[in-house]
Amino acid sequence: MSQAVPENARVVIVGGGVSGCSVAYHLAKLGWRDIVLLERKQLTCGTTWHAAGLIGQLRASINMTRLAKYSADLYVKLEEETGVATGMRQCGSITVALTEARKEEIYRQASLARAFDVDVHEVGPEEVLKMYPHLNISDITAAVHLPLDGQCDPANIAMALAKGARMHGAQVIEGVKVTAVTSADGRVTGVDWQRGEETGSIAADLVVNCGGMWGRDLAAQSGVTLPLHACEHFYIVTEAIKDLPRLPVLRVPDECAYYKEDAGKMLLGAFEPVAKPWGMNGISEDFCFDQLPEDFDHFEPILEQAVNRLPLLGTAGIHTFFNGPESFTPDDSYYLGEAPEIKGYWVAAGYNSIGIVSSGGAGFALAQWMNDGEPPFDLWDVDIRRAQPFQKNRHYLRERVSETLGLLYADHFPYRQKATARGIRRSPIHEQLKAHGAVFGEVAGWERANWFADEGQKREYEYSWKRQNWFGNQKREHMAVREAAGLFDMTSFGKIRVEGRDALPFLQKLCANEMNVEPGRIVYTQMLNRRGGIESDLTVTRLSETAFLLIVPGFTLQRDLAWLRRHLGDEFVVITDVTAAESVLCLMGPNARNVLQAVSPNDFSNDAHPFGMAREIEIGMGLARAHRVTYVGELGWELYITSDQAAHIFETLMQAGADHGLKLCGLHTLDSCRIEKGFRHFGHDITDEDHVLEAGLGFAVKPGKGEFIGREAVLAKREQGLSRRLVQFQLKDPEPLLFHNEVVVRDGEIVSIITSGNYGHHLGGAIGLGYVPSKGESAEEVLASTYEIEIAGVRHSAIASLKPLYDPGSLRVRM
Template identity: 70%
Template sequence: MPSLPSHARVVIIGGGVIGCSVAYHLTKMGWKDVVLLERKQLTSGTTWHAAGLIAQLRASANMTKLAKYSQELYGSLEAETGVATGFKRCGSITVALTDERKEEIFRQAGMARAFGVDVEEISPEEVKMRYEHLNIDGVTAGVYLPKDGQGDPANIALALAKGARQNGALIAERTKVTRINKTGRRVQSVEWDQDGETGTITCDMIVNSAGMWGHEVGRMAGVNVPLHACEHFYIVTEAIHGLTQLPVLRVPDECAYYKEDAGKMLLGAFEPNAKPWAMDGIPTDFEFDQLPEDFDHFEPILEAAVERLPMLAEAGIHTFFNGPESFTPDDAYHLGLAPEMDNVWVAAGFNSIGIQSAGGAGMALSQWMDGGEKPFDLGDVDISRMQPFQGNKTYLFERSRETLGLLYADHFPFRQKETARGIRRTPFHEHLLERGAVMGELAGWERANWFAREAQKAEYEYSWSRQNFFDNVREEHMAVRQNVGMYDMSSFGKIRVEGRDAMAFMNYVGGGDYDVPVGKIVYTQFLNNQGGIEADVTVTRIEEECYLVVTPAATRLADQTWMRRHKGDFNVVITDVTAGEGILAVMGPRSRELLQAVSPNDFSNDMNPFGTAQEIEIGMGLARVHRVTYVGELGWEVYVPSDMCGHVFETLATAGFDFGMRLCGMHMMDSCRMEKGFRHFGHDITSEDHVLEAGLGFAVKRDKPSFIGRDAVLRKRDEGLEKRLVQFKLTDPEPLLYHNEPIVRDGKVVGYLTSGGYGHHLGAAIGMGYVPCKGESIAEMLDSTYEIDVMGTRVKAEAQTKPFYDPKSERVKV
């Protein structure tokens, strides 16, 4: 065994494929003193028994970029290290057995084209030509990706490990981390045990790549890494005479995937009701272990498979395998700097896509560690998206039952998780349920997404076409546009920034001007050093030395962490107060009348102009109103102390009856904000989207002497924009848009929609997306023919940089 140093620049904990990838990429960048500690042998947890499917297409452009990078890396590793990776591009076919699944995979094909992935939609007969063994009864269509592949998972990891060693990394097997010592927000050292010999390594940082032990290692380091192991089943047949290389085959409607390997067939499953494993902890001696067979659990998958691939009926089963893999609450892996600590990095929870993701994830994390900023948007997988409660073991056990199966479930728009629900409820929760609310879940919050009519079943009926709530949302939408509507915004994050340096700190961390009177509201962004958008928030000066930062529900922790990491020597206190107040948004042309009916305060433009807040009486209680809008109408957000929320809701609901007020949900809010061209953080604006190219330059006060991102903003202003965020409206009212549909300019794919929805006031589907425009004026960019690719059909679209609805924002200021 290698002699361990007393100090390392980084200690990587866990020797699966991702830990080996991080070590490989750090040493490739010239890092020295890289130490990887593996409790048993490399790959002995999950990597060794992974199926080795290597697909390019993921759910977003950057995740696809990382998967494509993994393929390219694995193709060159063998020549670099001499370790055979078994990587081969055999292609893949996904088949649909329903019309709904056909639409899903054809929309995915359009997304693939937008992301630069080779793809071909094929008929059942063309599927048969490429996969002769398949019974195509019931097959409605297929999608073929010629550059997908497969590989040997263990050898890929060992090749990465050898490459890391060649570049100076020290990799120690049979070395268990027993304790992580920390002071404040920094890890100081790692204690280890190597077959009875013990020691300590001081370190500048650690990487938690411990796989299904990641949750436990996270607790040792004081960070939350939500994941749970589940049993994952597959069988391998005896050798089948004459069987040659085949594409990887996926039949998600039967929860199955197939891979030919050395003349045998592997059949694996992602069944709807998974079996969580090791609720009481993973056995200490676990190493290359298999779990007990459960043929009864796997039998329904096998029965369908024998019908789908008749040759399986004649093939003997060589191996029935059951091994554990870890799954996260949302089926996205964890990557990045843990929000609780300043030198603890995480790369874990890869949800059965570890092999296809590890190369790219290791590259991205290494660049982040080396440069101190994300190399591109990683919001889909950033560990800071996880909420503290999601580390709860009971929650993880219940949610993991579902998440494994969701990999192959129908990925309908707006599909909601069914397990581990009802954890975070707003003060208005029961009031909304009593009135027909159909709840969705975001970051654990139960939120009213739409409201059922009296005789209507209050639940989703999923589809790719107009879903059962389409007309409900239209009615809610039109109520806000024409009359008055009310919806619950309590889940939005609320962060107090207070102290004698509060104004100076806000002016440093944010792009806006916060030297404003008490009661003034500033819409603003937090920028990174490249001018990309790290947060999209409103900031209200509550008192002379106190600001309230309001963030999207899903990014509250990330936004608070961003502020805390840039606090420096500023004398401020940053506090999450989300649960302290409920928020009811009262929006629409008659919102002023409704508020005047329940409050003696003055809501006129003179007293309460747009972009200001005031304390009010309401009913027999107290509240604070913020005159801002995310739906593009006259309206107020009513902030209510949690103890008075019930009373204020009842007061507004009773008075609202006389106005014909409708209760509304989040789907209404989303469709209205798209009509108005308001950006959605995480879709339309991310850390790699420059604030000027996003059309948000008005929110940046460039004449401030010093703020994060200032130089990048001034540089972009001088150099000119390379792309612009454009709004689109389909000329045909029937097709629906969701997001990621390709944007076609003058017959050529130039980008994809970052948001998509239906504009009920406009009477057509709408979307947003970035269009390259280097050296072009807005007029030149728009003087083109635009189409949106909807499931392979190009639909003509109107394009403009201004909102389609109320482009001069006259309605919000009446």
């Protein structure tokens, strides 16, 4: 007899793969009751059952590593708790490099692992051979060994989680398909379901979409953006190989391959450079433990290299040639969190072939987030709010995921740009920038000029861990900003109007700085959470008594809109995304005033237009709103122009600027200038986990104005003192480069990582920002230490400063 489906629940979890089972398990462990998990067919029947089950602990950030380590620890304990064998064994892993570029990458990863307290060892080819007999090591340049990595049985992991959930009171029901998530007044009300001819509904406060490759279409029914698409994923399993010892997991990313020994057989899997998207026309209703058709021609190049790498494969029979679908996302990171479109609609999906190692930690983090109303730590890497609405487009997804599968094992060079699904969001002056030599990068779908090629120079990236082919171009652009003038197209800024009778008290509640300023005044501020962490870093311009314009990074626009709407109560306020309505040209540098004066009758003196003010001006035959602010540390204006006039005003500025040394500049230069000045970058230097005072932004916080979100945490931190400080570093040697995630060493001990880095062309060396633990220490004591930055295992002496190394008195912005 079928298990009865309840009519009410606190939360309904959709999908019985490892992700859904993990969410159910962790919510139940927190003491939640009335948890219902619905699986359309059978547990694990979509992707989980055929996963390779690799458990690699090291990820690209401390918190993603924290979640992966949590998964590994959980899977070790689950068997004892539930009695279900998980197959978890910590056999270790080895990653080998075949090129100098890959050697640099894996050595950087090894340094990072030490900073994250992950056991790691750099090993030579001969040591690899001892751990991995029969391996061809003739062209291996380097390797790293992580002894606590492992492998497991994916299906049994999910079954153990499901049993654990049941043991703590959750209902796990198979054979029930969720046909719709219902909602009213912008909030989830439950789900509709079907089992054969039987239909029904469950009233619920919360729903979690763990639908894997079905998740996108289910979300789309509710207007929720969940950009993922299935791809075909291939591996082979050999016949039993006589006397095959237990081996670590082996990764050879330069050959797109991974190897796993299991019960005397070898599994060879691939992340080929050009993948095969699948399921373009939907997924069959009866899909359950299905395999996809073999495509040996597609897999053959990987196998040929594998036989050379591990010659014993040449004589081993193939037991299984497997092809199954897995979900991939546009940026190779999964989605976690509450969807911004509907309150109570949560997501845990899109795992990019690392679902087993991710799901234990992801289920833990999501359960804590749902329970506490805020994430347990910074999860921006996987936050659903980073998804852009246009990314639900299936043509876009099909194009992009054909690339992102292969990027898992591609060289992870700094500044690497996606090659597929480009050109979707463009500035009105895109073609003019292209004509001037722009080389574009993409962020949130926006095509942005990253650097400008010289005449005759190849207009493309040549990637490297050293100085890339645009390094000289960046230097010339950078020095133009410092010595003359630079023009940036920043149309990709997110622009939000907040207006209405209660706009001022609403923003006073959300923003840490004083919002009650005269019209025309620009306020730099943060929106904080109750811990004092930074949810948004923005400028707010008061346009009138009842209207404000918020300027945020383009990448965080959806996050910021969601934060504003989440905290809108009974106030009479309208929140509108006006990003596409205006273009933004940033004119920066000591000659910026001269350029403007040449094209406008307005007065740009300090008295007429002081720093931090916005007003309408004339330019050429058009109009713009000029905001006197800077992100590069120089005199300058951001010019907000209706999209229809952008081309005219751009041409007018370029013509006049020729007499004043004006140079077109890209985003790489914006970043190198801002880091010389020590300006913070949201998502790297400041996150929702970083206290605003420890980030050095106390000047933008005004507790005396009255209540606002985070005020108590600010007052408490002022009373307790800082536990750490954000420090600016400059390498003494002018040759090495900093990007992010390099290791900060204080008096010989690893203490943290570089949160962001770039080259300071004016200062003459690589610059980085990073937090230094400083509990009970004064600023003088922090700076009295000796600092080094470890890059790929090599330590470099660094200068440390708590004041900006460039123009510490900020005199240049007020010239």
